[in-house]
Amino acid sequence: MLNFEFYNPARIVFGRGAEEKTGELAKRLGTKALLHYGGGSVKATGVYDKVVRSLEKAGVPFVELSGVKPNPRLSLVHQGIKLCRDEGVDFVLAVGGGSVIDSAKAIAAGVPYDGDVWDFYLDEEKGPFTALPIGVVLTIPAAGSESSTGSVITNETGWLKRAMNKEVLIPKFAVMNPEFTFTLPPYQTACGASDILAHMFERYFTQVEHTDLTDRLLEAAMKTLLIYAPIVMENPTDYDARAEVMWTGTIAHNNLLNTGRIGDWASHNLEHELSGIYDIAHGAGLSIVFPAWMRHCHKAKPARFVQLAMRVFDVDLAMEDDEKIIEEMIRRLETWYKRLGLPVRMSDAGIAGDRIGEMAKKLFIGQPEQGNFMRLTEEDALQIYKLAL
């Protein structure tokens, strides 16, 4: 086990009616809010009205900025920073999923900073070391941004997608009502589950030895997700199943399950190249990349995959041969993705794959070191993309 520091001060307020506490929670963060959200869906579902009612009841003044898109854009962030400064806003309330929260984090970091907030995405040495406080009303279990240190923003100038990670970006509170996820389109529920599972795979595949507690905690959370994601697909209004998925999504990414170990995020980056070129959701890109990544990379430490196969995918050791056990596990994973309606090959998503050479090259631009469980070369990346065709 490696030395580590763990700190996560996000207050989680979870359950039916949790949103009614938004106003009181927001009041502790400052005097005037930026209410930040996407667009139609929070209005259609009534979440927007509930949040506004709670803010009004608590007497919290706010200004609004909507229009956050998937892969949230820097231009809207700049607009939000200006608005906060002009209006004397001193905290940001994000109502939505990962994109809205990430955009809110960028605005919160940008307001007290003299330079361009994009600096933080290019150079972690620059900060942010301070930010406006952030509150969250979560509507999509997926990104884990509601209690994470991270924010991913796309700069339209050059279409660069970059991340920043700092403690000051952890939201002060996250209101999580599983009922808010009842109305998610099935494909979005599925992509969210795939993203949550990926956050756990990425932590699980480590070369660090003696990580038994966090191994088992990860296995516990993975098992829960594997069981409940298909259940919510079949019955979208099953409260308890939605609750299991939603709480798993937070725990998967709040860094507790990462303590004492170093994960491998190459699969995430391999996916970014895929969704960067083709119009495919992040979760769907991950269900394509993971089986291929596993088939190519398990050789770096087969024992880790055998453990996962036995403990989470119930593959029996009686199969004896490691390769057979691992292949059986990957097939079971593919079956799970398919059951959720997700693609497991580029061809399933209508992607021809004629640009995989270009993708394998681009992966290393500005980020030459890919992978910790297995350090990838461009040839490795190409092989993985080939396995995903």
Place this chain on the structure above:
Amino acid sequence: MLNFEFYNPARIVFGRGAEEKTGELAKRLGTKALLHYGGGSVKATGVYDKVVRSLEKAGVPFVELSGVKPNPRLSLVHQGIKLCRDEGVDFVLAVGGGSVIDSAKAIAAGVPYDGDVWDFYLDEEKGPFTALPIGVVLTIPAAGSESSTGSVITNETGWLKRAMNKEVLIPKFAVMNPEFTFTLPPYQTACGASDILAHMFERYFTQVEHTDLTDRLLEAAMKTLLIYAPIVMENPTDYDARAEVMWTGTIAHNNLLNTGRIGDWASHNLEHELSGIYDIAHGAGLSIVFPAWMRHCHKAKPARFVQLAMRVFDVDLAMEDDEKIIEEMIRRLETWYKRLGLPVRMSDAGIAGDRIGEMAKKLFIGQPEQGNFMRLTEEDALQIYKLAL
């Protein structure tokens, strides 16, 4: 799953050499520390010197108060409160195990309070709503107080042992170096492991339905402890095994594993009556009480015990009969306790048991409702004590 609120802002700094950061961490909490500890052991092991060196290096002035005993006393707390006020201390640094931390919490809550800090232990309505910040250098994995809301203090007037639980009592940081536990006497290591396991049992046994994620997280942590506690008994300087036990001890009691469920703490109270009369360590009392409590109370929901038997104690369902499966699990638990050198019956600890009628009566004084998984009557308590003879 029940609605819940989860908030734990303790910063955990874990690993070899972690104590070197104590001074810098302490500096963020205030201008002058009360250095609070037990006595000989932190001096004998060199922990005291390391902490003092780190404080001096960071330029943190401090005054000292030693002499904390197991079952920490109110009189020393009063002494600490006076010392802090006289010396202008604005934060408390606890160096030790649960008793030292609980005593530090009481002092921290008492300093800014006009009345007697004992009020908080008698009436949770009174507070504390504010407290001096608390830092911890942990030397014993057991109580989980390093990131919990709780403090248990004994008032020598009437020998009342009572708890307070409030968010303001969560330490701001906990420095945890597993090497500091290498020199623990074996019996103390064993009692600590028993206490940690109890914290998980107490959360696990719930009548709340749909608690799958937290069930599995608890099972993961229990399994880890069951494996590593015997290993550290055999090889006290096995760093990785010590690290697994130490980190499990914190996670067992930081309330994450309690989210969305209501546990059952009657077993803890049954133990308090035992150790209240006889001079027996809390962990040893728990290893006596739990098998008996399980034998008596499993009937309130056998399925919960069967799940634990299968998932954690590897009892095979092929045994078919619930009663047999549960009895087999309890026997395996007893074997584990014995392997650690802990008693599983009062007779193992040289306790005659002629006062169990008195204990069963006393259990309900001032706390008429005992148990959530199974609500106990005085007759139930007596039966449990009889099973523990």
